[in-house]
Amino acid sequence: MIINKIILIKIFLIITVICLTQFFSNNSNTVEPDEILQDQKQELRARNISKNIRCMVCQNQSIDESNAPLAKDLRILIRNKIKKGNKDKEIYEFLTNRYGDFILLKPPFKLSTLALWLLPLTFFAVGVFIILFHNKKSKKI
């Protein structure tokens, strides 16, 4: 029994370490030193935008994480626009005008994406309804 417990604790520790390293490794990034802006506030804005922009080459990574040349080009483009004094909204608009809504990792709330956003809520509501309905019946028995 005691040995089993020790093994369990070991497994638990291993999993925790793996999870923690994964969590912290997310903080490392592919942004190259020559890309980084001097102004920390501006750099932070650039990083935030980059995290929301899909890399069109890899398609499931943000340009902040991607090593693709196009992702690097877009990161530099975003930083240049920030330096020029463009607002975040203008930068997002610039990118969606060229690459469409697909370039946003989070799909916008639009008529065409209504089902995407509302279906989970509807399913949840249906689920709650079923549970309540079911409970009522079982109490009667």
Next chain:
Amino acid sequence: MKKQLLILPSVFFLLILSIFFYLLTIDRNPSELPSTLLNKNVPKFETESLLKNEKFISSQEFGNETTLVNFFATWCKPCRDEHAYIQRFSNEKGIKVIGINYKDNPKKTIQWLKKLGNPYSNVAVDKNGRIAIDWGVYGIPETFIVNSKGVIKYRHVGPVTKKIYRKINLIIGENK
């Protein structure tokens, strides 16, 4: 009544299954993305011309006749593969073809065109890839059809194959 309702989940499941099956069997490329530039005017740009000793000005190149725009580079193998088809467009069909040379070495490109043949009436130099971003390009080769009013009518991502060659001819025919 209650027993009849019990069939509903399986009906629903079968419905989803048939939708998935339909999407699997129809001929489509899931990585292909819709272009937001369709039915919009060509982006305006000015750059160097690879073969001519003058500037490449987009407003002078587009809007007179139906034009094919081909993003290419010598370092891109699929571009070499599709080159024969691009040549057929300009040689056999007499369609105006504009090349946009993406992130490439001009000297190498001139040699490449001498060796394989030059289907382009003019080649724009896109040294840093900035023009490609304006066209929403994310992987070369890409080919666009621009009609005589300077409006983008079709976009193809990837090399032109026999099938795409036929498709482009069909669309050009419709837009003439």
